[in-house]
Amino acid sequence: MATFTAIQTDSEDFALPWDGLQKVGVLKREVDFSVAANYLATTTIMPLFKIPAYVKVTEVGMRVITADTDVTTVHLGAYSRNETTLAITEIDADGFGVDMSLAATGYVAYDVDAVYNRQGTTGRGYVSISDWYVTIYNADADTINGAKVEFFAIWEDLR
Numbered sequence: 760m761a762t763f764t765a766i767q768t769d770s771e772d773f774a775l776p777w778d779g780l781q782k783v784g785v786l787k788r789e790v791d792f793s794v795a796a797n798y799l800a801t802t803t804i805m806p807l808f809k810i811p812a813y814v815k816v817t818e819v820g821m822r823v824i825t826a827d828t829d830v831t832t833v834h835l836g837a838y839s840r841n842e843t844t845l846a847i848t849e850i851d852a853d854g855f856g857v858d859m860s861l862a863a864t865g866y867v868a869y870d871v872d873a874v875y876n877r878q879g880t881t882g883r884g885y886v887s888i889s890d891w892y893v894t895i896y897n898a899d900a901d902t903i904n905g906a907k908v909e910f911f912a913i914w915e916d917l918r
Contacts, residue, residue, distance in 0.1 A: 806892040817884035819855035827906035
């Protein structure tokens with residue numbers, strides 16, 4: 760079973776600059792996986808952004824700043840977590856990005872198999888009636904331990 764790695768303190772809480780219908784924004788976060796505390800072992804999940812209930816994430820992506828040439832299979836997805844028991848539940852492990860690679864620098868292209876991204880088959884974005892996390896899941900056979908990656912999420916406040 761996959762487990763969450765340590766939640767980074769800079770994204771544990773999610774604060775929108777304002778509440779209200781038709782408000783949109785961008786979350787950004789840079790993770791340096793070459794720092795030992797940020798290593799992401801195979802079948803491990805790292806929460807990137809905690810998203811409140813009724814906030815729709817319409818797009819998630821990443822820009823590889825420093826490549827990890829032996830990591831070619833990561834997913835950008837969504838999980839929920841019970842804040843009391845810390846049990847995690849998969850919403851969609853690869854709903855925003857399927858089999859994405861960290862092997863080359865630059866923006867990583869979207870995969871049409873990811874259901875929540877703009878090219879997906881079920882519509883653009885994901886919204887929940889409870890809090891959830893945008894995540895990166897290491898589906899590769901190798902630990903992510905060399906990449907530096909900037910992640911982003913575009914959101915719409917539907918509260």
